[in-house]
Amino acid sequence: MKKLILSLLTLLSISGFSQVKIGSPGVPHANAVLELDGGGSRGLLLPRIVNTDFGNLTSAVNGTMLYNNDDGFVYIRKPGGWFRVTDDSNNPGFSIPYSATSNTTPGASLFEIQNSTGSGHAIYGVGANGNGIRGKSFTGIAGYFETGSFGVAALVTSGGNVGINNPLPKALLSFDNVTGNKIDFFYTSDAARYGIGVQGNTLQLYSDIAASKTAIGYGNSTAFTEIFRVENSGITTITNPVELASGVVTSTQFKNSNNYTGAIKTIGTGFYSARMGFFTYAGSGPSSLREYMSISDDGVIYMGQNITDFSKGTGYKLRVQGKIIAEELRVQLVNTWPDYVFAKNYNLRSLESLEEYIAQNQHLPNVPAAAEVEKSGIALGEMQSKMMEKIEEMTLYIIDLKKENTRVKATVEGLQKQVDAIKKK
16 A cells, blocks of 8 residues: 555645646646656547537537547637637637658648638738748758649749749749740739730830830939830930030940940030940950041031041031042032123133233132142032133133134135135236
8 A cells, every 4th residue: 555655646746736747756847737747658648539429518618628539630629619729720810839750752741731612821921020931941842832733833932042833943033934924013904014024035024005114224213313215116215324514425335245346425525515426346345446437416427537536627517537439429509500601791811811810820710729729628519610610711712712713714715815816827
C-alpha cells in the first residue's frame, strides 16, 4: 500500500492553488491548471467518437474537444456547434500554429486548406505590423498560386523571381510565352487601357485612343520631366530640359555595333535661335562626327566639309564650301532681262568709245573687274544678264558692220565698173 501511495504522489502533484501535474514529479507550471508530462513518448488521448455521436452531444459545454474516428479530425465545441480544429472553412478567423516536415512524395502538401464550395477565401492573411502571408523555401518554390485547373500556375515566386502564369521564372518578373497583353498599368475597359503586350516578334507599348501620348523622362508622375514623346498620331518629340541658349545641343545619334555613323542636332545660336546640323563620318565616339550640312532658323543652308565657320557668304541663302555639279540649273531673275538693248532709244556706244573705255579700264563697260570678282565672286543670274547685254550689243555692232560692209561693197563695185569702162576706150 505504501508503494502505491508513493507512486501516486510521484505521478500526481497538487499545488495549493488547485493545480495538477501528471506524469512526473515537481510543481505545475504557474499558468497551468493541468500540466501533462508524457516523457517524450506519451501524449493525451482525446475521447473518440463517430459522426453519428455528434447528435447526442448537443448540450456539450463550449471548449469540449473530441476526436472523430470517421474523418480523422479533432473537433472543438464553440458557440453555434462543433468545429474542426484543423479546418478553417467553417470558422473564419481561427488560426493554428503548425510546424512539421513533409514527406518526400512529389506534390505532397505539408499543410492544406481548401474552400471547395464557398465563395470566400481559402486563406486570408492580415499582418498589422508584419507579414500577412509569408513562405520560404531553401531550394524549391516559395509561393505557388494556381487558378482554374490544377497545375496552371497563376503566380509563382522562386529564387527571388516572380512568375505570372510561368512556373519557372528566370527573371525578377517573368511571364508565360503566350502573345497578347502582358501588363496593364491603367485599365477601364478593353478599349481603354495603357500597358505592354507582345505580338509576333514585336514588343508593344500601347495606350487607349488616338489622342493619347507615350512619354519617357525622369522624376515621377506628378513631378515629371519629359525627354521623349510619341503621339498616337505619329508625331515624335525630343525635349532637352535645358533652356535654349548658345551652344545648347539636342541630338539624335545613329550608331552600329562599333562606330557612330551620323547625327541630327539642333544647336542653339542664342536664347531664341538655333540651327539644325546634319553630321556624318564613322568613328568610335560621338566627337568623331563632322557637320556637313546645316540649316539656320532664318532659312540659310550651309554645305561643306566639316563646317566650322558660318560667317562666310553673308546675305546668301545657300552657302557651299566646295564645288557644285548639276545636270541643270535654273535661275529666276528678279531684274529685267537685257532685251532693252534692242530698243530704238538705247544708247549704244560707238566702237571708238568702247575701244577707249577698254584701254582705260581693262574690262567691258557694266562688267565687274577681275579684282572685284576675286574679292566678292559673281552673282550667277546677274552675270548671265550682263553677258547677254554684251552679246546683244555685239549683235548690233555686227549688224551695223554688215550694213557698212554692204555700202562699201556697192561703192567698190561702182568704181570697178568705171575702171572697166575706161579700160575699154
